[in-house]
Structures are given as C-alpha cells and as structure tokens.
Amino acid sequence: MSQHPDSTVKGLAPPAERFDASGERFLIVHARWNESVIQPLVEGAIETMIKSGVKRENIVVETVPGSYELPMACSRLIAASQIQASATATDLMGASSLLDPAAPAAPSSAPLTGPFAAAIAVGVLIKGSTQHFEYISEAVSHGLMRVQLDTGVPVIYGVLNCNTDEQALQRAGVGKETKGHNHGEDWGNAAVELGVKTKRWA
Ligand code: DLZ
Numbered sequence: 001m002s003q004h005p006d007s008t009v010k011g012l013a014p015p016a017e018r019f020d021a022s023g024e025r026f027l028i029v030h031a032r033w034n035e036s037v038i039q040p041l042v043e044g045a046i047e048t049m050i051k052s053g054v055k056r057e058n059i060v061v062e063t064v065p066g067s068y069e070l071p072m073a074c075s076r077l078i079a080a081s082q083i084q085a086s087a088t089a090t091d092l093m094g095a096s097s098l099l100d101p102a103a104p105a106a107p108s109s110a111p112l113t114g115p116f117a118a119a120i121a122v123g124v125l126i127k128g129s130t131q132h133f134e135y136i137s138e139a140v141s142h143g144l145m146r147v148q149l150d151t152g153v154p155v156i157y158g159v160l161n162c163n164t165d166e167q168a169l170q171r172a173g174v175g176k177e178t179k180g181h182n183h184g185e186d187w188g189n190a191a192v193e194l195g196v197k198t199k200r201w202a
Helices: 035-051 067-099 132-151 165-171 183-200
Strands: 026-031 059-064 118-126 155-162
Touching: 026 035, 026 067, 026 183, 035 059, 035 118, 035 155, 035 165, 035 183, 059 067, 067 118, 067 132, 067 155, 118 132, 118 165, 118 183, 132 155, 155 165, 155 183
Parallel strands: 026 059, 026 118, 118 155
Antiparallel strands: none
16 A cells, blocks of 8 residues: 555555445434534535535434434434335335336435435534543443444444543634644545445445
C-alpha cells in the first residue's frame, strides 16, 4: 500500500479504490446533546457521502436525546429497515404477479425503503465533574459494537469523548483556537466504504 505523501504516523490513510454507493441507503442517528458540535459533524458526514455518489434521499436522519440512546435507536431502525425491505419485496412481487405475471418485481415507483448499507451513530460526550461521562461512554461504545455484530450492518462510531468543549469543537472543524478537522467527513467515508465492502463480504 502506498503511503500518502503528507501523512504522519497518526490518522487515516486514503483507500486504494473509489467506492460506488450510489444505490445504497444509509442511516444517521444523532444525539441532540451538545448541538453546536453535533450539527457540523452530521453535515460533514452527509456532504461527504453525497460527494461519494450517495443520494440525499437515501440518507435517513433520526435524532435521540443523548448519546446513551444511540445503540437502542440504531438497533431498532436497522431491524425495522430489514423487516420492511423483505415485506416490501414480497408485497411488490405478489401484487405485480397478480396483475401481470411478466411484470417486474419492483416498479420504478417503489417506495424508497430497503435495508441500510451502513449506519453512523453521532454523539458528543464532554467530561463533567462526575462519573457520568465514563459510564455513558463505555455503555455507548459497547452498545454500538453489539448492534453492528448482531445485525451485520456496520455502525460507524461517530461519538466524540472529549475533556473540553474546545476539543469537541476542533474535532467538528469549528474550533475557536484552531479550526481543526471535521471528523464527520471521516465517518461519512467510513460508512460508504464499509457499506460497499460488507456486501462483498456477504
Ligand atoms: C445526562 C447527559 C450528560 C450529563 N452529558 C451528556 C453528554 O455530554 N452528551 C450526550 O450525548 N448526552 C449526555 N447526557 C444525556 C444522556 O446521554 C441520556 O440522554 C440521558 O441520561 C437519558 O438517558
């Protein structure tokens, strides 16, 4: 693998290929705590996915109050999309074959439903003066890992665990001292890559 000329030891090397996710659906679930950081992160993820060819209407965005709710919401929404997708396919096949046995199974007016290729869970946890941060951080990271392993749908870990507000703002590209890099962009790229690769690994 070739080394990026500007790369340092730390950080994400670019992939060796371009991923075509133009026909795929994606889920973003984000917390509403620390909204000024959440918003640029979510926008960065969406813009990056669109640059990779994902259609905006194929990105479903849902919100939850705080990061603690991310695993449950991802789990339910991914499961619902999988059930809905198989029901939709069966209904469409049944309905079209009743009218005309030669009819295509999925007409172009088919609803925009289907399983998600990948999900991104976005949350921002900022350390306070109690143990709250540690408990939530650990529960969320374990919960999200469990959701992706249980469902087989990649869940990108878009959760910042920061000691200060400024650290969080810099990781959303809107820092006050230094702007920083928007990690939402990396999460958008990771969702596209994993969404495409997981299908190949099936
Ligand atoms: C309660 C709480 C606190 C103190 N801090 C954060 C935070 O920094 N980031 C975040 O996403 N959520 C926080 N929450 C809310 C919890 O995640 C959760 O929504 C509530 O405890 C209700 O379950």
